[in-house]
Amino acid sequence: MSDLKLELKEKIIEQLNLEDVAVAEIGDTDQLFGEGLGLDSIDALELIVMLDKDYGIKLADPKEGRAIFESIETMANYISANRA
Amino acid sequence: MKKAYQIHSFCHIKNGQISLNGKTIFEHSAEDFQIFTKHAYTHFEIDYGKFFKMDHLSKLAFIASDVLLKEEKEKNTALVLSNRAGSLDTDRKHQAAMNTYPSPAVFVYTLPNICLGEISIRHQLYSENAFFVSDSFNADTLFHYANALLDDKNSEKILCGWVDMDEGKYHAFLYVVAKSGIFTHTTKEINRLYQTQ
Numbered sequence A: 001m002s003d004l005k006l007e008l009k010e011k012i013i014e015q016l017n018l019e020d021v022a023v024a025e026i027g028d029t030d031q032l033f034g035e036g037l038g039l040d041s042i043d044a045l046e047l048i049v050m051l052d053k054d055y056g057i058k059l060a061d062p063k064e065g066r067a068i069f070e071s072i073e074t075m076a077n078y079i080s081a082n083r084a
Numbered sequence B: 001m002k003k004a005y006q007i008h009s010f011c012h013i014k015n016g017q018i019s020l021n022g023k024t025i026f027e028h029s030a031e032d033f034q035i036f037t038k039h040a041y042t043h044f045e046i047d048y049g050k051f052f053k054m055d056h057l058s059k060l061a062f063i064a065s066d067v068l069l070k071e072e073k074e075k076n077t078a079l080v081l082s083n084r085a086g087s088l089d090t091d092r093k094h095q096a097a098m099n100t101y102p103s104p105a106v107f108v109y110t111l112p113n114i115c116l117g118e119i120s121i122r123h124q125l126y127s128e129n130a131f132f133v134s135d136s137f138n139a140d141t142l143f144h145y146a147n148a149l150l151d152d153k154n155s156e157k158i159l160c161g162w163v164d165m166d167e168g169k170y171h172a173f174l175y176v177v178a179k180s181g182i183f184t185h186t187t188k189e190i191n192r193l194y195q196t197q
Helices: A002-015 A041-055 A062-068 A072-082 B033-043 B049-053 B056-069 B088-096 B114-123 B139-151 B187-195
Strands: B006-014 B017-020 B023-027 B077-083 B129-133 B157-166 B169-178
Touching: A002 A041, A002 A072, A041 A062, A041 A072, A062 A072, B006 B056, B006 B187, B017 B056, B023 B033, B033 B056, B056 B077, B056 B088, B056 B114, B056 B157, B056 B169, B077 B114, B077 B139, B088 B157, B114 B129, B129 B139, B139 B157, B139 B187, B169 B187
Parallel strands: B077 B129, B077 B157
Antiparallel strands: B006 B017, B006 B169, B017 B023, B157 B169
């Protein structure tokens, strides 16, 4: 699981072009949106695409994203339970 | 007799150089636009994380406008930009990804006027804006549009110019029109400054 969390941090930094953020700065339970990493609605769409492209997971209901993308930990848990 | 407006300042970004009022203020030999803008971002201490999410056209417009508006207090500054290629540079990237996984972050930049929004957000401008596409730099259009906005008292200042990006080739020429400045606001003078590096 810790490997997946590290992988997710690296993917998020690369795919969302967070050039001024280092892997070590993202805590497992830090909020990804709002006060935390400051991601926005376009980033949320990128994360939905990433789930599909890299882990074979299609979100049937985009509203699910709010809970899934709360933190690296919630993302890793969801991917572990649902990956193809 | 009506007093002519003035050009307050102008900026060029081209061939790895950034100049302000004809004087080079930054240069870098990187041929890759991405690397060039990253060095410029660091040099000018821009500190704006969203910059790295922008497409090339917006980065070009953003840096040129930052050079000119960094110390600008007037929030009623309209934006009137133009170019040849529209958002073609980003359109091509989006088109190339159409058969796989198109990126929403790329798609949102498939309109040239998005760069106006980026400038407005950065400088907290709630002003008039327009973006024109033409085969070549058209000083006449910019001159008349800027004068109309100032004559109608819609705006106090206008950020005008040309911001073109396609397949790694780029040129930004932006200038600020105001009631006072260092050059007379005429089509002839705009064309002269456009030719000045």
